[in-house]
Amino acid sequence: MCSGAGAGQCVALLTVCAISERGLSVAINQKLSTERPKAHEREILDRGGQAVRFQADLSDAAAARELPAQVAHRFGRLDVLVNSAGIMRRATVEETTPELWDEVMNVNLRAYFFCAQGALPALRATEGRIINIADLGGLEPWPGYIAHSISKSGVVMLTRTLALALAPGITVNGIAPGAVLPPDDWPEEARDHLIRTTPLARLGSPTDVAGAMLFLLEGGDYLTGQTIVVDGGRMIR
Numbered sequence: 001m002c003s004g005a006g007a008g009q010c011v012a013l014l015t016v017c018a019i020s021e022r023g024l025s026v027a028i029n030q031k032l033s034t035e036r037p038k039a040h041e042r043e044i045l046d047r048g049g050q051a052v053r054f055q056a057d058l059s060d061a062a063a064a065r066e067l068p069a070q071v072a073h074r075f076g077r078l079d080v081l082v083n084s085a086g087i088m089r090r091a092t093v094e095e096t097t098p099e100l101w102d103e104v105m106n107v108n109l110r111a112y113f114f115c116a117q118g119a120l121p122a123l124r125a126t127e128g129r130i131i132n133i134a135d136l137g138g139l140e141p142w143p144g145y146i147a148h149s150i151s152k153s154g155v156v157m158l159t160r161t162l163a164l165a166l167a168p169g170i171t172v173n174g175i176a177p178g179a180v181l182p183p184d185d186w187p188e189e190a191r192d193h194l195i196r197t198t199p200l201a202r203l204g205s206p207t208d209v210a211g212a213m214l215f216l217l218e219g220g221d222y223l224t225g226q227t228i229v230v231d232g233g234r235m236i237r
Contacts, residue, residue: 001027001071001081001119015210016051022217024080025050027071031057058085058111059103068119078122080217083112083155084133088148090185101147108151112158116172123170130166131216132159132174136231139176152176156227163225171224175212178231180204199233 016026028051052074056067072078087107089100116130123130137145138152156174163172179194180203195202212228229235 001068001078015206015213018210018214019217020051022214025075027052027054027075029054029056029058029067031055058115059106061110061114064111064114065118068115068122072122077126078119079126079128080131081115081119081123082131082133083115085111086133088145090145091147092144093146096147104147104151108148109154109158112155116162127169129216130162130170130172131213132172134174134176134227136176136178136229136234139229139235159227160225167224173216173220173223173225174227175209176227176229176231177209178204178229178234180206180209197237199237202232204230204232
């Protein structure tokens with residue numbers, strides 16, 4: 001199950017084909033009916049996999065909590081919850097309004113908790129896994145996206161806290177992509193700067209994130225409470 005919002009920036013939605021190739025049936029959540037999740041669903045089906053789209057508004061805590069049970073009912077079980085919801089709003093300290101703060105926190109952090117809470121009965125039955133998508137903004141300060149950065153730092157701590165609370169039956173880990181899908185409104189010079197200041201000298205791709213996700217799905221049995229940073233080395237500059 002991939003719970004997502006904002007398909008243009010949702011790296012996890014771009015890895016569902018790789019997941020389905022490992023034999024997992026995939027539930028993709030998308031608040032709005034857009035072409036991108038439809039295309040992922042079609043590609044999975046064309047490859048002989050199984051995929052079903054859901055449309056829960058994850059900014060609504062009750063909807064987030066109920067979604068996993070709907071997925072488990074549809075497929076008969078739930079083995080993995082991938083929390084990938086995310087919105088990114090450019091705003092400095094002075095520009096951040098209560099409405100913007102709540103919008104970002106409700107989707108980027110609160111939805112993760114309540115999706116996980118709603119998934120517990122099904123995941124306990126399968127000794128399943130939770131994978132939370134954070135990003136580099138949760139590990140280093142982004143003052144131009146302050147609410148986003150704080151929300152994603154919360155995802156890192158949520159991952160650690162849930163891992164301790166749900167052990168030993170359920171593992172909980174995270175992935176923090178770096179410059180994989182920069183915001184659409186970033187100018188070309190900003191993207192060039194990212195490339196120049198990344199030790200591996202390139203932007204990442206969804207494939208890089210998919211590799212980390214597949215590791216957590218197929219291995220990592222003795223790993224919980226960790227956030228894997230996929231950033232081309234930016235954290236070690």
